[in-house]
Amino acid sequence: MKILVLNSGSSSIKFGLFEMDSRQSLASGLIEQIGEASGHGKLSTAEGEAIERQQPIADHQAGLTLMAELLQQSGVLSSFHELDGIGHRVVHGGEAFRLPTLIDQPVIDTIRQLIPLAPLHNPANLAGIETAMAQAAEVPQVAVFDTAFHQTIPEKAYLYALPHEFYEQHQVRRYGFHGTSHYYVAKQAAAFIGKPLEQLNLITMHLGNGASACAIEKGQSVDTSMGMTPLEGLVMGTRSGDMDPAIIFYLARQLGLDIDQLDALVNKQSGLKGLCGANDVRTVIADAKGGDYWSEKALSLFAYRIRKYIGAYAAVLGHVDAIVFTGGIGEHSAYLRERICVGLAESLGLLVDMEKDNWDQQSIRSVHLPESKIQLLVVPTYEELEIAEQTLGVIQGQLL
Missing domain, CATH: 3.30.420.40 (ATPase, nucleotide binding domain)
Structure with a gap:
């Protein structure tokens, strides 16, 4: 099974392609300088092949198209139709998302509602999601939230000593980030121990x-x-x-x-x-x-x-x-x-x-x-x- 992972920033798309039967990376790369006069795309395969492309990249749609071309050129993926799933990094899930979630329109709408909590990140993450949904509509797509792992934090640790209505009405609380990394290394440490x-x-x-x-x-x-x-x-x-x-x-x-x-x-x-x-x-x-x-x-x-x-x-x-x-x-x-x-x-x-x-x-x-x-x-x-x-x-x- 092949899973594509996307981490969409405001002017970049970081990506990785994995063969999940063997848990091996097939390729990774970066599309950057999106929206600028001169864009840049690069890809490296597990075998050490490197491909680079310099060209204008107007928006995330053009960035995803370039990424698909690089993957096809490398031979690791013929088209998005070959994928079994696409995973999207989303920085902020608020209190709405405690687990990774299959993306549909209500999920997209909720992520959009959370933009005030992460105005620099969630809009870019959404741009990647909506572009990928348009270009690979038949492929299941999943949102994985940086904040989700920390949703087990108890109230005494996540509340701030502010008037309680700020939490109740405006979601002011500790959320935490880097959750995907903390969870991954914790599992690896447990296996090592x-x-x-x-x-x-x-x-x-x-x-x-x-x-x-x-x-x-x-x-x-x-x-x-x-x-x-x-x-x-x-x-x-x-x-x-x-x-x-x-x-x-x-x-x-x-x-x-x-x-x-x-x-x-x-x-x-x-x-x-x-x-x-x-x-x-x-x-x-x-x-x-x-x-x-x-x-x-x-x-x-x-x-x-x-x-x-x-x-x-x-x-x-x-x-x-x-x-x-x-x-x-x-x-x-x-x-x-x-x-x-x-x-x-x-x-x-x-x-x-x-x-x-x-x-x-x-x-x-x-x-x-x-x-x-x-x-x-x-x-x-x-x-x-x-x-x-x-x-x-x-x-x-x-x-x-």
């Missing part, structure tokens, strides 16, 4: 340009660092993470900044970029090692905030079987993993194996000493495969 996920307590850390932590109790998310939007929580590449909300009022009064300027400030100009001028962690680490004062401060703050969340979630869970690192930074930066874990030996009994932690491997691995009370795992995330798995589950009636 050799126990059912339902018997484990895990703290998963998805660390990339966007970053979030998740407390998983017996297989269910019970708390997560991102909130109503992806702004809350950890220090990120360009997002501030947690801060005193009154800072916004202060800056508005002192500097005369309006709502849009403040939005751009905390989402696009803060985090590592705001502190030291760079949001690529590799650059920040190199600059810090070279003696740059603010790069070192940025890394210190980044690591401290993560360590604080680990401590908080350990208190929430009571017992922790493993801490799991994933995402571009979590998987590849032993330097930051070790800075984050400093001090956790005394508080949690976590002992890092410094030698193993510096092995540059692409597979799941443990990086703790045998005497450590908590396992420390590095688990590569694969959100596209998880979306394909959930899409297949819905089509086969297993997740309805």
Whole structure:
């Protein structure tokens, strides 16, 4: 069975094609610069073939057409009619969607109603859905929501201490994001440990340009660092993470900044970029090692905030079987993993194996000493495969 996974952004379509009988990737690629004068499409097959195309891409419909041409040219897919399903990443499902969902018109209408909760993401996700539905109407299509895994979070963790009518009338609450990734790596960690996920307590850390932590109790998310939007929580590449909300009022009064300027400030100009001028962690680490004062401060703050969340979630869970690192930074930066874990030996009994932690491997691995009370795992995330798995589950009636 062949499943196509689409992640539609405002000016891009990231895609992956999977053969689900073997759980293998057949091809992956990116259509970008949609709506610009010069668009770009690229595809790589599992056999290592690479195809690129430069041409104007007017809209998502043209982008999907180009994607189909690249897939056909590579020989991995003759047409959309060959597909058994299409899975769509949707950022925000609100409280309406707790599971991946077969897409029909009411589902589309509900996703559209949720646009105020994710104005930068849901419109683009919808564009991909509606275009794919038009071009492959006979193929079952499934929406997989970033927020769905976190719908098990209890009320005490998702409510904000605001007048309750804001939640009841305007859906103001914690939703959390990166749910597909947190769920995937939790399952992978359980398989590696050799126990059912339902018997484990895990703290998963998805660390990339966007970053979030998740407390998983017996297989269910019970708390997560991102909130109503992806702004809350950890220090990120360009997002501030947690801060005193009154800072916004202060800056508005002192500097005369309006709502849009403040939005751009905390989402696009803060985090590592705001502190030291760079949001690529590799650059920040190199600059810090070279003696740059603010790069070192940025890394210190980044690591401290993560360590604080680990401590908080350990208190929430009571017992922790493993801490799991994933995402571009979590998987590849032993330097930051070790800075984050400093001090956790005394508080949690976590002992890092410094030698193993510096092995540059692409597979799941443990990086703790045998005497450590908590396992420390590095688990590569694969959100596209998880979306394909959930899409297949819905089509086969297993997740309805």
